[in-house]
Amino acid sequence: MEEDHKTDKDILIKGLKRLGICLLLMFTGPTLLHLALDNSDKPLYIPLLILALILCAMAILFLFLGINTIMKSMFKKN
Template sequence: MEEQSRTDKNILRKGIKRLVICLVLMFLGPTLVHLTLSNDDKPLYIPLLIVSILLCILAIVMLFIGLNTIMDSMFKRNN
């Protein structure tokens, strides 16, 4: 008998949460980059620029992790 593969709902839920976090970071990072670059005479220019670039990188990483988690929930077989 062949088992039907089903989507693991708990892993799918975890992947969707990661994509929601990614969505928030996708708006927060570039907005902070724009605000930082428009105020380059402020004393916190360099630290804010570093934090905003890290947020942009984290958004990309969370996108790949979230999509990988969703793909795992759909196509991996539990033995």
Template sequence: MEENNRTDKEVLIKGVKRLLLCLLLMFAGPILLHISFSNDDKPLYIPLLVLSLVICVTAIILLFVGINTIIKSMFK
């Protein structure tokens, strides 16, 4: 049985979409974090801080998952 050495394009596109979402979150997270640190006297300080930290962690996780998906599409 001959193995197909071609890149799985559907999985590659899925990985690129994850990386694009990661890029969006990489900008949104630190911006929200800066906004929350500059307004520490406001009542929404803690929820905004938690939200921005969750967004930053999600961006890091999506980065690793997206790269792993792209590598799987190329090397199976």
């Protein structure tokens, strides 16, 4: 039997959107982290630091989810 391996376009676009969100978070998180660590004497130091760390963690999560979704769209068996 011949297996048909076609890329599912809808799932691929979903994965690319997740990678786009990841790219945005990869710039925003470290930038906020740098701003927070440079201004450690300001009153918003702790909330900004927490927000920056959450954004960095979300960037890693969206990277994993995006790559996983793209792999599913390419190698899923119908």
